[in-house]
Amino acid sequence: MRMSKSFIITTKEAPKDADLKSQQYLVRAGYIQQVGAGIYNLLPLGYSVLENIKKIIKKHMDASGAQELSLGFVTPASLWQKSGRFEKYGKELLRFKDRKDQDFVLGPTHEEAIVECVSGRVKSYKQLPLNLYQMHLKFRDELRPRFGLIRGREFVMKDAYSFHESIEDLNREFDVMEQTYRAIFDELGIKYAVVEADSGAIGGSGSKEFMLLASCGEDTLIICPNCGYASNIEAGKRKRKTYPSLERELxxxxxxxxxxxxxxxxxxxxxxxxxxxxxxxxxxxxxxxxxxxxxxxxxxxxxxxxxxxxxxxxxxxxxxxxxxxxxxxxxxxxxxxxxxxxxxxxxxxxxxxxxxxxxxxxxxxxxxxxxxxxxxxxxxxxDLVAVQEGDKCACCGEKLSYQKGIEIGHIFKLGDRYSAPMGATFLDRNGKAQNFIMGCYGIGVSRLISAIVEQKCDERGIIWGENIAPYECMILISNIKNEEQKAIGEKLYAHLLSQGKRVLLDDRDERFGAKIADFELLGIPYGYIIGKELENGKVELVKREDLSKQSLEISKLFGE
Amino acid sequence: MRMSKSFIITTKEAPKDADLKSQQYLVRAGYIQQVGAGIYNLLPLGYSVLENIKKIIKKHMDASGAQELSLGFVTPASLWQKSGRFEKYGKELLRFKDRKDQDFVLGPTHEEAIVECVSGRVKSYKQLPLNLYQMHLKFRDELRPRFGLIRGREFVMKDAYSFHESIEDLNREFDVMEQTYRAIFDELGIKYAVVEADSGAIGGSGSKEFMLLASCGEDTLIICPNCGYASNIEAGKRKRKTYPSLERELxxxxxxxxxxxxxxxxxxxxxxxxxxxxxxxxxxxxxxxxxxxxxxxxxxxxxxxxxxxxxxxxxxxxxxxxxxxxxxxxxxxxxxxxxxxxxxxxxxxxxxxxxxxxxxxxxxxxxxxxxxxxxxxxxxxxDLVAVQEGDKCACCGEKLSYQKGIEIGHIFKLGDRYSAPMGATFLDRNGKAQNFIMGCYGIGVSRLISAIVEQKCDERGIIWGENIAPYECMILISNIKNEEQKAIGEKLYAHLLSQGKRVLLDDRDERFGAKIADFELLGIPYGYIIGKELENGKVELVKREDLSKQSLEISKLFGE
CATH class of the missing domain: 3.90.960.10 (YbaK/aminoacyl-tRNA synthetase-associated domain)
Known part of the structure; x- marks a missing residue:
């Protein structure tokens, strides 16, 4: 992509209400643009990052045997009435009527929709297990949307739902999903913790959260540095404290x-x-x-x-x-x-x-x-107590510490929480109707864009990993009016494209200072600087991560 | 994909209200599932077809220089009030209030959103032209949703919007888009006509529609078999008819x-x-x-x-x-x-x-x-007249004929229809503020799934082209209890997968008749039948398009 012809437009001003670095950088670098409270446009750069993240998620989900589909986003209220959540779910559930005065909701999550989808189609245990997922829009009418894509109202989620004939098989799939999520987050190159979690509004019998570690995180995690026990404070356990008895007159x-x-x-x-x-x-x-x-x-x-x-x-x-x-x-x-x-x-x-x-x-x-x-x-x-730092680990007795995290994934054992009220059954091995045993597994896909930046940035801007970055490398022509620089820049651009690289060519008529500042802000992993070193037959390769520089012979660049 | 483990579930019963073959086949074969009036789930097969179509569209759009992004689907009403369409757009515009009593709409089209997105970021003619597109959800609260994905309420659209400094440059891009659309629809392998069109609710100064030719189409097209003139009847011209004067006493x-x-x-x-x-x-x-x-x-x-x-x-x-x-x-x-x-x-x-x-x-x-x-x-x-078959072509005088079509694409010259009321300007070459000149370009992406089937099917089911089909080929093990058949089927499955083919293995414990019927219904381009010919060292390769059969030596299958 030639920057001169692109919709990549950076600005110096951060939005007034941007509390987080990620929000400032993503807006300033032109990845995202706010439309309304908690609603964002993903501009070409942001969309490209989203697609790269989706690709990694898809690879691992497909490898796990899950099958991708796409459920209706606008959902008839009747489904939510069946499960009892139409009334129970709070104001985050956006309810409205269509032109024929029928009730609908904008799907904030799709347990009801998937149960309806599977019910009646899957009739026998022979068709189980199944794990179905989508990466699609969600809407939650948050009271206080904030932090850019971290707490938006409209967002992209990867939500998977599994169906089983038994708790044992659910437990097996739950472990498969935990491993799949670890593989996804490892490939995304982020630091995260897997913690015990509260099941919240989704319900069910057990859940784990995947937390990206970041000081701005809204969740407090309890971590045992010794045995690895980790939990959201909402579900945190500690070793029971004992005290001497009090002796007083009643x-x-x-x-x-x-x-x-x-x-x-x-x-x-x-x-x-x-x-x-x-x-x-x-x-x-x-x-x-x-x-x-x-x-x-x-x-x-x-x-x-x-x-x-x-x-x-x-x-x-x-x-x-x-x-x-x-x-x-x-x-x-x-x-x-x-x-x-x-x-x-x-x-x-x-x-x-x-x-x-x-x-x-x-x-x-x-x-x-x-x-x-x-x-x-x-x-x-x-159990009502908020575990404190310094309390002792319930598993090993070591002192617990706090960390802050951003929830990026959540896996749940649902059991028959949805299949029972919705009457979704299959014929088991004995020919008897039984409620589906279910699990569900979410990843905040668009949230990850902001969350990753929160972990991967410095005081100059974003630092993307190559597999997530919108471009793998950038070519900066220091002075576009210098014909030699321009020629080498164009030649390198054509060469890298021919190798299948995703390349951004900064061919704008701008000062070099502005170009290098944009390179640092945008977070493209590598930058080739075509500048005054050209006189010595060299270009500079800058690594965004540590801004280290390397001088490269031009002849070697083209494998001549 | 192993059919025994998949969510590919076919049924014999067509839905009662399925008027079209495409709707019957897509539902029966398990590509789509109705959720409510005009709202569908895309099951794994349907989702896969959607993704294949999107890939082809993306390839050509990117090649044309357009840049992909993703605009908020839930749109603040304030944008639509700016353009004047909040009041003017009919009941198809779904309006609702959020928890804070703010007005919103579900985007039925995104002219307002893209003008707001570009306005203020693009300040100079030097940043023009631009063509930005997305493939994203739309919602139109149709009075009578029908024909499966052809007239849904929730659907996926490719919508592109271009920005120019002059009408001349818009005309250039309009032609680029026409050629891009032709390349897309050619690659999709469909028969279509490009016709003069009415600009409808979108507004603007000129437009062309891309019509997939199908007898069930809701649009009537006027075609000149001689000179190629083609128009939607809504905008159709004919050679002016002349008649002798009437002589009567007043x-x-x-x-x-x-x-x-x-x-x-x-x-x-x-x-x-x-x-x-x-x-x-x-x-x-x-x-x-x-x-x-x-x-x-x-x-x-x-x-x-x-x-x-x-x-x-x-x-x-x-x-x-x-x-x-x-x-x-x-x-x-x-x-x-x-x-x-x-x-x-x-x-x-x-x-x-x-x-x-x-x-x-x-x-x-x-x-x-x-x-x-x-x-x-x-x-x-x-001009008020509905041109009739047999009327004469305004261009060449030849007799015009009717065809029926399904609108699959529409390109518009908008001019300043949106930029003017929304006050979206840039500085032109003379340093003067000028309204953006715009074009917009739509493709009904999810509609294409149904439309293509309408053209590509026979009395047994769907006939996909290889580039759109959810799988390129299918392996049918006639009798899963026959160990030899099973072994060869599995070996062929592994072999084709290793070649990077998208393969569906029918390893179900079902009668052969049911398997071949499913193969024909699903529309996978090629089927390898592992059956009784195995005794002679052969398998049969069936081509779905014409059901022609070819006997293949097993040894040759594996390139031995």
Missing amino acids: GEISTPNLKSIQELCTLGIAPYHILKCVAKGVRMQEGESKVALFFLRGSDELEETKAYNAIVKQESGAMELFDIESEELEKRGYAVGFMGVGCKADFVVFDCEVEQGEIYLSGANKADTHAYVRLEGVSDFA | GEISTPNLKSIQELCTLGIAPYHILKCVAKGVRMQEGESKVALFFLRGSDELEETKAYNAIVKQESGAMELFDIESEELEKRGYAVGFMGVGCKADFVVFDCEVEQGEIYLSGANKADTHAYVRLEGVSDFA
Whole structure:
């Protein structure tokens, strides 16, 4: 491609709201262009990177035996009503009516669509297993789209769905997909971690996330440097902490103005002997809101995803947790700051590290009062704790550390989460109708463009690997008015093209400084500089990664 | 691909509402699956065909110098408001609001989006010309989606948009695109015609359509077998017809019950001397409806697109024509059956073959009465006539004939139809701001799947060309329980794969009859039959196109 004839247009100004380097570089270098909140055009450079990433994903997915197809993007709401998600899925599901007043959604994910697609066509266990995938558009009406392609509303996803006759066969495919994903991300040349994950809105019995490691990541990962245990904090485990028993006389004590754990510690009591009560609002499917109380040791912090999972396990109509105002709690009769054991609420859950039979300092449910209580008769325990750095690994006991990551892949064991409500069955080996056992496997394809840049850049711009870069190399003619430079540049361009290389020729009438700055910004792996070294029969080859330079004899360039 | 492990599932039953062979075959063979009205899943076979077609289109588009990108599919309504089409485009434009109550549309075409994309980035004539294209999703909320992928609501389109500094350069690119399209459709191996076309809702100053010739086509084409003139009937021209003048005394005559042209001819007058008056309703942008009267010779038929174009030329707020009931006309005071010259209406247009100064028999605008009138003082003439088979070619005078076609491509000269209202300018050679001159160029990519089948099939199924077929060849193991057949089949499969062939191995435990029927239905170009000829050291090679058979020595198959 000749840059003079291309739609490759770089700018010096970064968009005002571009918080991340990747967003700044991709916009400035002309890879992407924002259309609206969370909606982007992929300009020729960005589209080319997307296609290169898709090619690598396709190679490995096909090798795994998965088959590519393309499901309707605009999806009849009836499918989502069948699975029960039309009502349950939050506002991220964009719902609309067509001209005939029929309900539709823009597919944010396609479990329903694939079940409908397979159901009725696959009738016997003999046709199983199957793994079907697509790389297609998705739309999620995010409340706060941000970070360029990392949290967009319209995006390209690779979503695969597998169908099995048994859990065992699902487990086998789940492992195949984990290996396939590792091969894909290895070939993309990125640093990532595979972590235990929460299954979230997709549902199912188990999942792993693939996290690209980047300091800007929105996810917190818990990593054991010793045994390799890794988890999203939403699902993180730690070695159970044990503490000495507290010996105090039971009964109320006056605690005016002592509300926080820190304040209560001034009484000479350790935080882990204090029962912290965290109140949250719970938005129910029908629209009303309830109150949930979570009890955990004063030394621990509540992990919200775990808290939500504990509630939804008790009542599946719970849609989400939200922060509830003190005034609202007081209006409902709660003694804010002094809530404790015995307090009534719609949901009450204790963290499973809180020990029954032990004595704790707890709010006494009336103003300015706490009480030493022996915990008894509690039945609802769940893991509620946000694992901290320095907590010990549940597997090996080593100290855990935090890392930040961007979710680039997620694999799920769905079981019959979708096939059961949608009545999707096959005849098993005994001739009996059985629900399909399913898995699903996602990769954020367009998100990867931004995520990779976040990991592969320096203060000058992007640094692509050769297999992802829109061009493998760039030829910079320092001064286009110098006939000799121009001639050699053109000759090299023709030569490299004839070798099947993807080459960008900077033949613009621009200063050399602007050209080298663009080369560095664009992130093309290699640059041939046709400049003043030409007098000595040489051109310079710059490697973008480390900006190292190498002088090359012209004669050798053409294999003469 | 092993058929036993694939998602290739054929059925005997055609869908009830499948009017076309292509629809029946594509559904029965498992290429496509209907999700809702006008929305289809492309199953692995169909997806593979789509990708093969895209590859051919991309090759030629890239060779022409066009650059591929990908524009946001969900489009902010603000862009469409800028061009004025948000209100003007009919109900096919699917409009909706996001969670923040912002207006959006699902892109049915992307002129607005590309103007916004280029505007501000391209600032100088030095950056022109540019041709940018994508192969991406579109959605048009058709009133009556039908014919499988031929008239879907969600579909894949190749849409290209070019930007120029002058009409001359647009004309050059328009020709380049015509040649590029010819190369694409030639490589796809289809029979097509390039015809003059109406520019429709896209607007602009000139356009050509590429029509795949098929008897089921919804478009009527006018073809001159002599000079090659070809046009969509919507834009068709013919040699002007001339007639002897009518000599009659002017004035009213009583014509009880003589309403139709045929009935009036019983008075001994030729149809071409009768002025036919066709009334249509006109739906205006603001919602109200008006009445248009079209006058043409009794021997001619009204072409509705021409009629609409004549109206919109007079008033740009005219949205569409509709059939107006006799009752409604009578309510408005019209003498239905006896309307003629002098009748008042919101719009009155005469066909340009009607001659001023001549005498015609016309309705007298009162019941049971006609009148001989001399046509005078008419100013609104337009070409309104539907050219008939047997009419003479405007270019060479030869008799024209009809053909039916499916629109597969359309190229437009847009001029500044979009750049002007959207204020998209560049600095020209004189340093003055000028509107971009634009062209746009579409190909119905997913539609082509169905359209090609419509042309390439027989009573047994589909007949793909090798470059489009999902697999180049198929190996049919007649009896999978015969170890020798199985061994040779597997060996041939491995051999062909190693040669880089796309091969489908029918290794299912099925009757041979079912396998050969599937081979014929699927339309794979070649089938190797591993059957009883094996005893003689031979396999049979069947060519799908003509079902001709060839006996091959096994040793030669493997190049031994």
